[in-house]
Amino acid sequence: MSKSSQCVVIGIAGASASGKSLFAKSVYQEVSDELGVECISVISEDSYYKDQSNMTMAERVRTNYDHPQSMDHALLVEHLKMLKAGHAVELPQYSYHEHTRLTQTRHFKPTQVILLEGILLFTEKSIREQLDASIFMDTPLDICLARRVERDVRERSRSLESVLAQYHLTVRPMFKQFIEPSKQYADVIIPRGGKNRIAIDIIKTRIRHLLASSEEKN
Numbered sequence: 745m746s747k748s749s750q751c752v753v754i755g756i757a758g759a760s761a762s763g764k765s766l767f768a769k770s771v772y773q774e775v776s777d778e779l780g781v782e783c784i785s786v787i788s789e790d791s792y793y794k795d796q797s798n799m800t801m802a803e804r805v806r807t808n809y810d811h812p813q814s815m816d817h818a819l820l821v822e823h824l825k826m827l828k829a830g831h832a833v834e835l836p837q838y839s840y841h842e843h844t845r846l847t848q849t850r851h852f853k854p855t856q857v858i859l860l861e862g863i864l865l866f867t868e869k870s871i872r873e874q875l876d877a878s879i880f881m882d883t884p885l886d887i888c889l890a891r892r893v894e895r896d897v898r899e900r901s902r903s904l905e906s907v908l909a910q911y912h913l914t915v916r917p918m919f920k921q922f923i924e925p926s927k928q929y930a931d932v933i934i935p936r937g938g939k940n941r942i943a944i945d946i947i948k949t950r951i952r953h954l955l956a957s958s959e960e961k962n
């Protein structure tokens with residue numbers, strides 16, 4: 745991407761397991777198949793969970809990962825500003841097994857469109873100010889819970905008991921306190937989740953327009 749090109753950031757928020765990643769992945773796959781991998785990329789807010797390498801595993805397990813303070817949002821905002829200015833960043837890599845950042849980072853160059861997905865994105869004004877469009881995945885919580893149980897047991901090495909305990913202790917209460925109220929900041933609210941075909945097509949059309957108008961300017 746040349747420094748004069750625009751870098752558009754589309755935020756995708758919503759409950760855990762509401763389908764944010766799947767939605768972002770589907771849009772990414774289809775846009776990159778059509779227009780090339782160099783024009784679009786995905787960043788997960790989860791990469792910006794705070795580093796906890798100085799804590800014991802017992803302490804890490806007790807962290808409330810659904811509270812805004814668990815995230816290094818200042819670093820995320822700094823990176824978004826750098827990407828928008830045409831500079832590459834060192835993207836942190838996160839381990840759900842270790843509950844902390846990995847030591848290695850990923851060298852990440854700006855693309856014309858960045859899909860940024862995460863539960864707490866709209867709760868911070870400083871992040872909202874960096875978003876060019878905001879999408880909220882409005883999937884019923886019971887469906888999110890069923891999907892989270894399956895995903896966390898399969899992909900995040902969790903037991904059924906730990907997923908349910910965490911859900912009652914932090915995931916649901918923090919959704920009610922922080923995430924659900926942040927829906928008011930969305931430009932588009934998408935029901936049902938990551939496989940909503942019409943929503944994927946609408947966002948793809950918007951991206952095509954953004955890319956076309958950015959080419960006209962250059």
Ligand SMILES: Nc1ncnc2c1ncn2[C@@H]1O[C@H](COP(=O)(O)OP(=O)(O)O)[C@@H](O)[C@H]1O
Pocket residue numbers: 758759760761762763764765766767891892895936937938939940
């Ligand atoms: N519409 C859907 N139908 C069926 N499964 C879905 C749907 N949306 C998401 N999933 C599945 O639910 C799980 C959680 O979705 P994911 O996209 O990881 O959620 P999030 O990023 O919001 O936490 C994943 O295993 C995903 O494949």
Ligand SMILES: Nc1ccn([C@@H]2O[C@H](COP(=O)(O)O)[C@@H](O)[C@H]2O)c(=O)n1
Pocket residue numbers: 759760761764765790793809810839840842843844862863915
């Ligand atoms: N060490 C961690 C870090 C995060 N979580 C949970 O992940 C959820 C956010 O990710 P999604 O892909 O589901 O949006 C969040 O609800 C945290 O509870 C975790 O369990 N362990």
